[in-house]
Amino acid sequence: MTVNELAGAKGAVRMHMANGVERIVAPALVLIVFLVAWQSSSAWFGIPNYLLPAPTDxxxxxxxDRNAIAYHFAATGYVAVFGFVIATLIAVPLGLAIASYSSLRRSLLPLIVFFEVIPKTITAPLLIVWFGFGFPPRxxxxxxxxxxxxLVNSIAGFSAINPRLHLITKSMGAxxxxxxxxxxxxxxxxxIFSGLKIGMVYAVIGSIVAEFVGANEGLGYLIxxxxxxxxxxxxxAGIxxxxVLGTVLTGVLLGLEKWMMPWRSNQ
Structure with a gap:
């Protein structure tokens, strides 16, 4: 490696680190300013703690309560990740099948739209009747x-490719x-990753809603x-x-996205 190449590599590393620091510092400063303003407002206006506690409270x-919060945090995280993985393992292959076969698209898409418009949270009591209390209904x-x-984003992704490209690759012997x-x-x-990021948020919401309806552990139960x-x-504190749980899981997903799609790392 020449001197110019080494200097260029070091410059790229420094730029990448500077961009990473900027992504962290700016939101952190906004959060600190928000908490300080909240704390000052609580003391200034004399807001009672039973209505709106100050950040220090x-x-x-x-x-x-770190042990209790950590226990319920882990319980909710387990349900969110487990449900997310199950949904992903079913939705992505099904999206590929629907995008690949027009007969499946014609027969299944109306059903998908029908079930999509049903509010999923109202099925929580029904799932408890079917599966009982504990982890299964959650x-x-x-x-x-x-x-x-x-599923919807997987169908869109697998359908987005130009069919002529398949003919080109086939003519090249693939x-x-x-x-x-x-x-x-x-x-x-x-x-797919756009759908996964939306789905991860829904996974945390779903686990909390399920804990509201019927559970004896988890952040929803704690709240x-x-x-x-x-x-x-x-x-x-539970909120x-x-x-934090949603942010951590989404951050893990973003890291996985960058690792699996390095060509989009600068986007």
Whole structure:
């Protein structure tokens, strides 16, 4: 490697690190300013804690109640990830099949639209009747909420490729698997990951809703229990923990997206 190439590589690394720091610092500063303004407003206007706790009140609960919050955080995370994985393993292959066969598209798309417009949260009591209490109904509701955005985006992604490109690859001697692996799947991956990112948010929402309806653990259960005792600080701590869980899972998904699609790392 020449001196110029080495200098260019170091410059690219420094630019990448600077961009990463900028992505972290700017939101962090906004969050700090928001919390400081909230804390000052609570003291200035004398807002009672049973209506709106100050940030110091609910942030301190992450220390005093760290074991309980960590336990419920892990329970909700387990349900969200498990339901998300199940929905992904079903939705992506089904999206490929629907995009590949027009007969499936004509027969299944009306049913998909029909079930998509049904509010999924109202099925929570029904799932409890079917599966009882515990993890199964919570995972089922999470998978149902996550399934449709992943399926719709998978269909769009696998249908987006120009059919003429298949003829070009076939004329160059590529078999069906090579055309799928090198052409169709890379073209569909941006659409699929868009659906996955939406689905991950829905997975966290689904797990919380299921815990509201019937559960004895999880952040939704923690928030519901705190509300019954009018413990607003613990309620806000549970809400913040839920937001952190969604952010962490989405961040993991973004990292996976960059790893699987390095050609889109600068976008």
């Amino acid at each position: 609910f942030l301190s609960r992450f220390v005093t 995972i089922a509701l999470t998978a149902v909420l996550t399934f449709f955005p992943i 078999n069906s698997w090579q055309s799928f692996r090198l052409l169709r799947l890379p073209a569909a991956m941006p659409f 519901l229990t705190a509300s019954s005792y009018m413990d607003m600080a613990l309620m806000f 913040i923990a839920t937001a």
